[in-house]
Amino acid sequence: MMRALFIGLAMTLGIAESPAQSTFSESYGTPAFVQSKYHSLSTAVAYPAKATVDLRIGNNMSIQREDQKARFVTLVDPDSVYDATYKVYAAELLDFAVEYMTYNQADRLSLTLNGKTYTANCIDGGSDVFLKNLAHSYKTTPTGEELRLKVAKDFPLTAKDKSKLWLRANSEFVFTVNEKSTLQDTHPDFSQAYSRIAPFVSTEQKEKALFLYGFYMAYMNGTMYDASNNICDALIKSCAPKYFKPFVVERKWDYDIFLDTQDCVEAYMNSLFISPMPDDYFEVRLRWPAVEDNRQQTISQETRIRVHVVQSKGSYQIDNVISMNE
Numbered sequence: 001m002m003r004a005l006f007i008g009l010a011m012t013l014g015i016a017e018s019p020a021q022s023t024f025s026e027s028y029g030t031p032a033f034v035q036s037k038y039h040s041l042s043t044a045v046a047y048p049a050k051a052t053v054d055l056r057i058g059n060n061m062s063i064q065r066e067d068q069k070a071r072f073v074t075l076v077d078p079d080s081v082y083d084a085t086y087k088v089y090a091a092e093l094l095d096f097a098v099e100y101m102t103y104n105q106a107d108r109l110s111l112t113l114n115g116k117t118y119t120a121n122c123i124d125g126g127s128d129v130f131l132k133n134l135a136h137s138y139k140t141t142p143t144g145e146e147l148r149l150k151v152a153k154d155f156p157l158t159a160k161d162k163s164k165l166w167l168r169a170n171s172e173f174v175f176t177v178n179e180k181s182t183l184q185d186t187h188p189d190f191s192q193a194y195s196r197i198a199p200f201v202s203t204e205q206k207e208k209a210l211f212l213y214g215f216y217m218a219y220m221n222g223t224m225y226d227a228s229n230n231i232c233d234a235l236i237k238s239c240a241p242k243y244f245k246p247f248v249v250e251r252k253w254d255y256d257i258f259l260d261t262q263d264c265v266e267a268y269m270n271s272l273f274i275s276p277m278p279d280d281y282f283e284v285r286l287r288w289p290a291v292e293d294n295r296q297q298t299i300s301q302e303t304r305i306r307v308h309v310v311q312s313k314g315s316y317q318i319d320n321v322i323s324m325n326e
Contacts, residue, residue: 046199118157
């Protein structure tokens with residue numbers, strides 16, 4: 001009786017998982033995905049891949065797809081809390097997308113169907129819990145590695161509105177990674193922007209990174225060259241409402257929250273680099289160069305900012321900015 005009372009209290013306070021969650025996850029043993037040759041990668045890479053999916057979903061839906069332009073990408077964790085990188089396998093088709101991610105000893109599977117994303121996620125907390133009902137098989141190939149991911153037992157994926165999509169047993173995902181080649185994400189009109197962005201996972205993530213690049217280039221131009229502040233004010237107004245009143249109406253800031261500094265220099269524009277992270281976050285890096293003044297050498301300093309980008313009214317919007325230098 002007393003034990004049940006303690007468990008109920010812990011679940012109410014959010015410090016214990018419910019039995020329903022533990023049904024489909026495992027916290028004991030070592031997950032099979034650590035066998036991948038890419039599990040210990042510590043730098044950003046982007047390799048092309050071929051993906052085939054054969055899925056059974058819900059009561060009677062089946063999906064068979066092949067994507068010759070799938071990708072395997074590592075997203076660097078700037079804090080390296082439990083792992084140096086997130087390993088991401090991704091495929092996009094007209095009406096369907098799949099993303100499988102591993103980090104430390106945790107993983108996450110997401111399916112997007114008809115514009116709605118369903119997820120089974122264990123990448124949280126200590127990142128040492130993994131999805132129980134996925135069977136992994138890895139095979140070395142002449143050009144890289146093949147991952148065969150098979151559903152051993154039915155389990156649900158959940159959308160933000162709490163609706164569920166059941167993935168049935170014997171569903172299978174196969175990703176064949178070609179590390180002998182590299183993804184060339186470029187466009188003749190945006191070559192400079194692409195050179196300032198780390199490898200990305202999806203088309204949406206690419207669009208958000210390009211949006212963020214454009215925002216920061218315009219913002220730094222406005223900070224340095226527009227004495228009226230009209231450019232920066234307009235850009236801040238496009239962000240989440242919480243930033244407009246204190247930073248535009250009341251001017252209550254001792255430093256620039258978007259640049260995490262009191263001053264902006266042209267060198268910042270030349271050093272801007274954007275690295276995608278999971279869950280619509282991006283790391284923005286700016287470098288203050290080393291300078292010599294009266295024979296006093298100042299060291300180069302890097303500013304790191306975590307920015308969250310969301311969809312809003314048919315466009316993208318910055319809704320959270322956090323300094324990573326603290």
